[in-house]
Amino acid sequence: xxxxxxxxxxxxxxxxxxxxxxxxxxxxxxxxxxxxxxxxxxxxxxxxxxxxxxxxxxxxxxxxxxxxxxxxxxxxxxxxxxxxxxxxxxxxxxxxxxxxxxxxxxxxxxxxxxxxx
Numbered sequence: 334x335x336x337x338x339x340x341x342x343x344x345x346x347x348x349x350x351x352x353x354x355x356x357x358x359x360x361x362x363x364x365x366x367x368x369x370x371x372x373x374x375x376x377x378x379x380x381x382x383x384x385x386x387x388x389x390x391x392x393x394x395x396x397x398x399x400x401x402x403x404x405x406x407x408x409x410x411x412x413x414x415x416x417x418x419x420x421x422x423x424x425x426x427x428x429x430x431x432x433x434x435x436x437x438x439x440x441x442x443x444x445x446x447x448x449x450x
Contacts, residue, residue: 339386344421346383353411353430355437366440368411368433371404381436387414406439 343349349373353393358367370390374380380392390405415422415430422430 334407336436337345340417341421343383343386346379346415346417347418348422348426350374352422353415353426353433354434366404366436367408368437369404370411370430371402373400373402375399375401387417389392407435 340396347370351370353368353370355368357364357368359365372383372394375398377392380401383403384390384392389407389410390403392401392403394402394404396402405414411430412434415427415434420426
């Protein structure tokens with residue numbers, strides 16, 4: 334039961350403060366799309382707890398305003414986060430997670446359907 338409670342807590346936090354996003358990166362001379370899941374907070378305790386619950390990603394990027402950021406750009410971790418939190422995320426957030434994963438998969442296969450420059 335604790336795992337489900339922790340995942341529900343993480344999902345509520347991610348729904349309100351996190352995002353699935355992505356952008357173009359250059360890998361081995363080729364432009365490709367990389368999916369990212371990110372969560373920003375000024376209270377690093379919250380990010381440390383989120384990292385403890387999900388078990389992957391990293392915390393960094395302290396901004397001028399004191400905001401720190403948890404994130405992962407590993408395809409498998411973004412996909413795992415979406416699947417673990419899916420029961421508690423809004424349909425809009427789930428759709429965005431699926432979209433960035435699809436764009437990365439298509440980019441890797443040379444079938445990108447959208448200009449992500």
